[in-house]
Amino acid sequence: MNNFDLNLIKATDINPIVIDDYEFKNASLIELSIDSKSTWQFPEFDEAIIVLSELVRSLNGDGTYLIFTSVTGIADEGGWEGVNIAFKNNSVLWTIEIGGSNLVFEFDNIQYRSEIMKVVEAKKDYPLEPTNLYLPEHWN
Numbered sequence: 001m002n003n004f005d006l007n008l009i010k011a012t013d014i015n016p017i018v019i020d021d022y023e024f025k026n027a028s029l030i031e032l033s034i035d036s037k038s039t040w041q042f043p044e045f046d047e048a049i050i051v052l053s054e055l056v057r058s059l060n061g062d063g064t065y066l067i068f069t070s071v072t073g074i075a076d077e078g079g080w081e082g083v084n085i086a087f088k089n090n091s092v093l094w095t096i097e098i099g100g101s102n103l104v105f106e107f108d109n110i111q112y113r114s115e116i117m118k119v120v121e122a123k124k125d126y127p128l129e130p131t132n133l134y135l136p137e138h139w140n
Contacts, residue, residue: 020047073130
């Protein structure tokens with residue numbers, strides 16, 4: 001089983017966060033670590049940001065959710081199709097199709113829910129990015 005850890009990272013004027021040549025200031029971003037490795041260190045996710053509203057929505061059950069998007073919030077710009085999420089007994093299974101292959105992660109259900117709620121309660125000081133979200137065109 002994979003370890004799932006979320007942290008709220010605050011970008012300021014003094015300490016901006018740069019992803020895909022886009023500089024975030026006075027905003028918060030969610031950093032997802034899988035097995036103690038930030039997804040920003042995975043080549044497949046180095047230009048992606050996490051969508052909290054979709055993580056929260058995923059708690060409702062199985063489905064496809066736009067967990068990752070481009071820095072602009074436009075999913076089609078980053079080629080994001082969504083994460084297929086399935087709840088199995090005590091775990092949450094993520095299947096992500098990227099470049100014709102699948103990445104599969106399995107997380108503990110309790111840890112998954114706890115980490116999402118931790119970030120929901122922590123997002124107070126700065127606006128959370130992305131502030132706008134545009135789903136893939138074919139989802140409409």
